[in-house]
Amino acid sequence: MRKIVLLCAAGMSTSMLVTKMKKYAESEGYDCEIDAHAVSEAKQYGAEADIVLLGPQVRFNLAKVKEQCPNCPVEAIDMAAYGAMDGSKVIRRVKEVLGD
Known part of the structure; x- marks a missing residue:
């Protein structure tokens, strides 16, 4: 099971994206936990994450988060995917980065 962590300012809009990502992952049979x-x-x-994703509103923290999470990819x-709440596009990118 893959562990996907999304980081944002407060978690409100990102939680909507998490829901869409979970729905798409389930439809694809992709075994993951997303928070x-x-x-x-x-x-x-x-x-403990396999990948860490930053919401666009906190992307300026990318270098700092990469330092804090050296054992996994951080992106x-x-x-556009975030604005459209396109969970399928985000999951496809996760799979690409992780080689799944």
């Missing part, structure tokens, strides 16, 4: 947290919790939740979510 959203505040970017201030990156070190705590990123430690900013595509702005």
